[in-house]
Amino acid sequence: MARLRMNQAIGRALADAMDEDPTVVVFGEDVAAAGGVFKTSVGLLEAFGPDRVRDTPISEMAIVGAAVGAAMGGLRPVAEIMFADFFGVALDQVVTQGALVHYLTRGAVTVPMVVRSSVGAGRGFAATHSRTVEEWFLSAPGLKLVEVSGARTAYGLLRAAIREDGPVVVLEPRALYGSREEFEPGEDAVLALGRAEVRRPGDEATVVAVGQTVGIADRAIEELGASVELIDLLSLRPWDVDTVLESVARTGRLALVEEHPFTGGWGPDVASRVGQELFGDLAAPILRITAPDVPVPFARELEFRYLPSVEYVASQLRTWLDTGKLPAPWWADIREGV
Amino acid sequence: MARLRMNQAIGRALADAMDEDPTVVVFGEDVAAAGGVFKTSVGLLEAFGPDRVRDTPISEMAIVGAAVGAAMGGLRPVAEIMFADFFGVALDQVVTQGALVHYLTRGAVTVPMVVRSSVGAGRGFAATHSRTVEEWFLSAPGLKLVEVSGARTAYGLLRAAIREDGPVVVLEPRALYGSREEFEPGEDAVLALGRAEVRRPGDEATVVAVGQTVGIADRAIEELGASVELIDLLSLRPWDVDTVLESVARTGRLALVEEHPFTGGWGPDVASRVGQELFGDLAAPILRITAPDVPVPFARELEFRYLPSVEYVASQLRTWLDTGKLPAPWWADIREGV
Amino acid sequence: MAIGEGPGSVTTYDAKTPLRRREEVIADPRARLERMMEIRHAEQKIRELHEEGLAWGSTHSCDGQEAVAVGIAAAVPPTDHVVGAHRGHGLGLAMGLTPEQLLGETLGRSVGAVEGLGGSPHLVETSVGLVFTVTLMGAGIPIVAGLALAAQVQGSDRVAVAVFGDGAVNIGAFHEGLNLAALWRLPAVFIIENNHYGEFSRYDRTTTVEPPARRAEAYGLPWTLVDGQDVDAVIEAVGTAVATARSGGGPTLLELRTYRYFGHSRSDRAPYRPEGELEAWRARDPIRILGDRLVADGVVDEADLAAMEERCRERVEAAAAHALAAPVTDVTAMFRHVYPEAAP
């Protein structure tokens, strides 16, 4: 068993994959000599040499484009985009190029690339460096999308993503890089893409969470003391419809805990699908606990108010469980968006 | 009254806005000398001169970035991105720069820019030039997003967008550029952002559609002969929650007709919100009639199969109205995504 | 190797045909001349199919640019990787695609290069190294850097080649891709096919340096301006750049000057061209230049030329008939190859 920080687990996954498969290469801004700005690739340059571990210029389009091409050419590149907000300059290479190559070559060319990126608020990086922009990828045919929730899932999903023959975007909540988890790295720790995990069983309600909200939801449920099932969605495209439906069919209630603002993100797809499939079988409306529809603010107090906190999630869940009605969000009385 | 094609209505809106306000400028690839590849700016160069109507290099980032800066500097630029798929190289300038300037300057700077772009399938432009990528913008605080559905709404929303003091993205279904509509351009034709329009009244169900699916849904309802209310959403961010809720509360049923693949797009937000607000009041599950989760295919027969057709929408609505259950989509028996 | 391992397209012609056709072009100047004629005929046929309402959608003809296509195909071995752009009918045929593959794609038929799923701007044939075609301006440039990176890491002597238009030199991907390729000294060749126009804008109305290839200096790269109407000049320049890349000398930026005789796409009558410009370029027609040269050198005579033309006409007509008789692509095809098949 190893007790690793999430950034160490990512480095370990990269090293194990590179050990296993000589076609795995890693590149991105300051990932080589410095081991990554979040220390997710420490030691790789020394272990695998400058051919397979490379620092790039600040050129996100070139980074992703080179990953697409390298994958077409027979490597399994793992490229890093430091902050997911930066996909705003490189989205084309992910969704319009990389994700479509296999389709537009009728299967003659595969693109086994992984693009890792950090997401989310909680570290004081402010409005342009704190979003979780999953909706930019959610609808992209040909692409898979996962978001990890700690050291173990970061290891397991990254290794699975590297083995995948198509392009995968791996989102890593940057607030969790320093958090530790005990697990045994190696073959048995490799997870399957497309599968959710039940993190705690329960029968009064089902909570689905993603990324850093998994831990928040877990603590909130703990605090609540109710029998609530917690599902870590892990894969956002495709998401594990079966696991979620099975759980909600049993509990009769669904709440989502999302870091994303109320509009958009992964939540509406899950809520709308479950609402369709379990129409008439739900005991309460689907509760979405989200951030407000505003840019991520810098000031610490504001940023942690913006993010759903343990207390807020617990209080939302409590009202909803007690009344069967949707509680108002904390910002309901503040005139929004002005 | 004028009977204009949608592209002419757009040109007319631009001309009227430029007449009214000398700070309105227009630029983009081949919008000046050639009048736009979709002929949406014919005659503007001649009427308003090369200072206010400019051709740009093929540089989408510079086009949107220059619009952001020009708006900050006191103009009201209307920039064109020829195909919305190209936002994949320029999204940063829209959502991470332009949309956040007002917030990050605490109101000291405004960005009254409009970015127009064509969207959608049905013209044989294939996988990389046919998406409606509304989800790239839906969750962007600071941004407004509209999608027009014909000559009249194209005129009315574009004029409103140009008057708006914040950034607005205007999506234009390119399949409709040649379609005609009779209306009176001018002050009374200016529409309000954020408002949906009821296109036909009804009491058995509410259908919400956007862009080219409005006309498709309209003909499908006609064919069906049922009393179905049709709402043209028009604004996607913010969308008109009140109008939709009022209608669905009355009819008890909601169906969405979306050009977008099932995963993502504007539909899940609407479905999930209505499901929350009208929990327990719906007579049937919310029906989403969408395209399948695949890239837009080129072959004509396939592209028109991909798009929800009048017949398909009518048949889906009929089954749903008759049975109160969700009909399977046409591709249900085809192994998807392989 | 990821390329060529997939199941490939279902076609009725022989899977080895493209490679054979490519080898002809590499080996024989007469085959090059004939291929240029074939391209011209195919473009003419595509226009007819559109006029008759049989074809539809996006298409971009390259009449006048045949020497660029054939010169590249002759100078680059089929084991190298090429990524083309939207105006790719000529490059496709030159690299070895059959007229059936091109016309089938144009018509959305199952015999198309990519089963009619991509349309004629998306030609691909991995057996001859045409591994992708990119329709967003310049997006292929970083991808080619990546293909070259793969070769470099693998220790392969494969070279990767990007072909793109003059309009692509002002897009961010051009800048980022060239800088990265230069920095890592990747085995790549970048080819600007300067046909003088973007959609409706002359390149010098959008580009601030003359010639555009001079931008290579911003990345410390060598560049050459080449007569794109002379297939032998193209072969020479491309061959040199490919050899440099293969021997570890890093990338080159080439600019091949050429001209498109027709509009950007079907609806464009090209009113923006200055008077006389088209005629001046037609006077330097690439097919005529090579034809005259081969006649002068005694390699062919006028009767040979006429026979070549006739063969091309017949080949293209037969391909059109074949493609039109082929089944429309099945609806289920749009669900295939979205994701690679999971290993069994």
Added chain:
Amino acid sequence: MAIGEGPGSVTTYDAKTPLRRREEVIADPRARLERMMEIRHAEQKIRELHEEGLAWGSTHSCDGQEAVAVGIAAAVPPTDHVVGAHRGHGLGLAMGLTPEQLLGETLGRSVGAVEGLGGSPHLVETSVGLVFTVTLMGAGIPIVAGLALAAQVQGSDRVAVAVFGDGAVNIGAFHEGLNLAALWRLPAVFIIENNHYGEFSRYDRTTTVEPPARRAEAYGLPWTLVDGQDVDAVIEAVGTAVATARSGGGPTLLELRTYRYFGHSRSDRAPYRPEGELEAWRARDPIRILGDRLVADGVVDEADLAAMEERCRERVEAAAAHALAAPVTDVTAMFRHVYPEAAP
């Protein structure tokens, strides 16, 4: 005019202070020296606030680069428009922001330049022309082209200035923005603040031309390499470029060579720097260079220098005390200015 019309930040210091501070820097070399000292003190204070756990989040110090900031502020009139980048404490103070505005922003207080909503990388003060600060590499370059376009269309003689790091020269927006600005001959100045490093990479390990400013030639633009440690050299070069832009001569690309004494951000101890490099640059400290010059010229004496240092120390301490005493930004602030207020 969109800029300056908004309601503006709520601050307790006088709204005219930034402009007055800017005018001092423009008018008086002693004020420039003192401002450089103030910047150095402010950076030191910010480090302390972080060490004490009072400040948090993203911040980038510019110790060593003060002459760039102050030189630009002195050469550009406050009516021109400047867009800065993430390492902007120095540029902000130089342009006229008060230490309270900077420290308040760093601390997330209501007295911050943007009410603590943006953090110290997002300084803005429209009254002195610092109209935006961009934290994505190079994204400000096309925006500055747009600001210059506005001036050109309005027939105003305003100039727009972009300040960005050496790391931004490899991003697509640099390429597209410079080409557009050159093409339209926009009244803009583009300034590379070359402090020799991106985050942890020396610029010559990522950039394929030396000096990076030579890339101007790819757009037919003039360029100059400037000693960024000498405030007078900066003023001279920036002043010339601004005058050229103002008189219709189009954009210039300037590269100001400088050096950051500390790491990229707080956690970075800069182990990647070759031995002796920091010391060599410290020997050319910009504050010392100007101080020595003013002493040599008899403009100030050693006592004046000591008094200046003391005033700066006091001013920064007072600002910190004031900012710490100011209220934490109210939660409702995050809901304001997301959209402009609708006209009443």
